[in-house]
Amino acid sequence: MLSRVAVLISGGGTNLQALIDAQQQGKNPYGEIVLVIANKPNVYGLTRAEKAGIPAFTVLKNVSQEVFEEELLSLLSAYRVDMVVLAGFLSILSENFVKHYPQRMINIHPSLLPAFAGKGMYGLRVHEAALQRGVKLTGATVHFVNEIADGGEILCQRAVKVHPTDTPDSLQRRVMEEAEWVILPEVVAALCQKITEEKKNENLSTKEISW
Ligand code: GRF
Numbered sequence: 457m458l459s460r461v462a463v464l465i466s467g468g469g470t471n472l473q474a475l476i477d478a479q480q481q482g483k484n485p486y487g488e489i490v491l492v493i494a495n496k497p498n499v500y501g502l503t504r505a506e507k508a509g510i511p512a513f514t515v516l517k518n519v520s521q522e523v524f525e526e527e528l529l530s531l532l533s534a535y536r537v538d539m540v541v542l543a544g545f546l547s548i549l550s551e552n553f554v555k556h557y558p559q560r561m562i563n564i565h566p567s568l569l570p571a572f573a574g575k576g577m578y579g580l581r582v583h584e585a586a587l588q589r590g591v592k593l594t595g596a597t598v599h600f601v602n603e604i605a606d607g608g609e610i611l612c613q614r615a616v617k618v619h620p621t622d623t624p625d626s627l628q629r630r631v632m633e634e635a636e637w638v639i640l641p642e643v644v645a646a647l648c649q650k651i652t653e654e655k656k657n658e659n660l661s662t663k664e665i666s667w
Contacts (some may be wrong), residue, residue, distance in 0.1 A: 457652055457656055457659070458486060458488045458536065458648070458652060459487040459488075459538045459539055459647070459648035459649075459651040460486055460487070460488065460490045460491075460536055460537050460538045460539070461475075461485055461487050461488065461489045461490060461491075461537070461538070461539050461540075461541060461644065461648065462489075462490065462491040462492070462493065462510070462532055462535065462537040462539070462541070462545065463468060463475060463489055463491070463492050463493075463505075463540075463541045463543050463629065464492075464493050464494075464495070464519040464528075464540060464541065464542050464606075465492060465493070465494050465495075465499065465501035465502075465543055465544050465545055466494060466495050466496055466499065466501075466544055466545050466546040466547070467496075467499050467500070467501060467544050467546075467579075468499065468500045468501060468544070469492075469499065469500055469501020469502075469504045469505070469543070469544065469626060470544075470563045470632055470637065471544055471632075471636055471637065471640050472489075472501050472504055472505065472543050472544075472565055472638075473504050473541035474494065474636070474637035474638075474641055475489060475541065475543070475640065475641055475644055475667060476489065476504065476505075476508045476510070476605075477533050477644070478546050478641035478644075478645065480508075483641060483645055484641065484644060484645040484648055485645075485649075486645070486648040486649040486652040486661065487645065487647075487648025487649075487651075487652070487653075489508075489509070489510050489646065490510070490511070490535050490536075490537065491511055491512075491513070491531065491532070491535040491537060492505035492511070492513070493512070493513050493514070493515055493531060494512070494513075494515075494575040495514070495515060495516065495517050495524075495545065495546065495547045496512050496514070496516070496517075496557070497514045497516070501543075505526070511535070512627060513531055515527045515528055515531065517547055518532040519563060521548075521550060522629075524547070525550060525552070525553045528553070529553065529556060529636075532556075533565040533631065537653050538560065538563040538577070538655070539557070539560045539561070539562070539644070539647055539648065539651060540557050540560065540562075540601075541561075541562055541563075541640070541644060542561070542562065542563040542564070542601060543564055543640065544564075545563075546578055546579075548605065549601070550569060550603075551602075551603035551606065554601055554602060554603055557601075559600055560647075560651070561601040562598055562599065562600055562601060562643060562644070562647065563598070563599055563600075563601050563606070563608070563610065564596060564598050564636050564639075564640045565582075565583040565596065565597045565599065565606050566578075566579075566580050566582045566583065566594075566596050566628065566631050566632070566635075566636060567594055567595065567596070567597065567599075568594060568595045568596075568597060568613055568615060569597040569606055569610060569613070570595070570606075570649075571591070571594075572576075572585045572586055572588075572594075572608035573605070574605050574606055575605055576605070579628075580628055580667055581626050582628075583625075583628045583631070584624045586605055587618070587622060587623075587624060587627065590594050591618060592617065592618055593615045593616070593617060593618065594615070594616055594618055594627065594637035595613060595616045596613065596616075596631055596632075596636040596639060596640075596642055597610055597612070597613045597616050598610075598611045598612045598613075598639050598643040599611055611643050612639045612642065612643050613634070613639070613640060614634070614635040614639045616630055616634050616635050616649065617633050
């Protein structure tokens with residue numbers, strides 16, 4: 457009765473790797489990653505999935521948004537996915553897509569939301585903006601995904617000190633190591649436990665009805 461997790465990626469997949477490592481270390485006893493989808497071909501995150509024996513697919517964005525999302529949804533449904541994790545996934549998803557996974561789709565953003573968020577704020581750009589603004593603390597946020605970019609309910613945050621000598625690269629690396637790779641597996645494990653318990657209760661209630 458494990459919760460079935462899909463991870464959507466666009467690049468190196470270090471957050472995916474953190475989830476794979478946590479699972480292999482027994483830190484997510486109520487869930488398993490059953491599917492990885494990249495929106496670009498040949499990204500290293502796909503290699504990470506293959507090495508971990510996780511089914512991995514590429515769904516290209518070179519079609520209409522509607523067809524792109526239909527392809528994503530058909531894969532997610534074929535693998536009976538309970539929860540979707542956006543881990544460095546750089547495609548905008550429509551309200552229509554998101555409503556298939558209410559309180560069941562999460563995203564990791566490399567800042568302390570609501571700072572440095574919204575359209576175009578992803579990857580290194582976030583850290584460039586943080587250094588430009590001169591913040592002394594930044595970090596990462598895990599939040600539910602809704603129809604507003606980076607706008608869903610905040611589930612977990614972790615702060616990271618900015619060093620005077622930081623470059624965007626050094627800051628990104630530290631935010632990943634000290635924040636993203638810590639809080640994402642924690643939130644995924646907690647949400648998997650919640651979903652597993654809900655699935656058990658649903659089963660119990662249907663059993664009661666079926667006698
Ligand atoms: C990183 O900037 C991360 O903060 C953000 O997506 C980018 C790539 O992450 N979530 P990953 O190495 O592909 O997980």
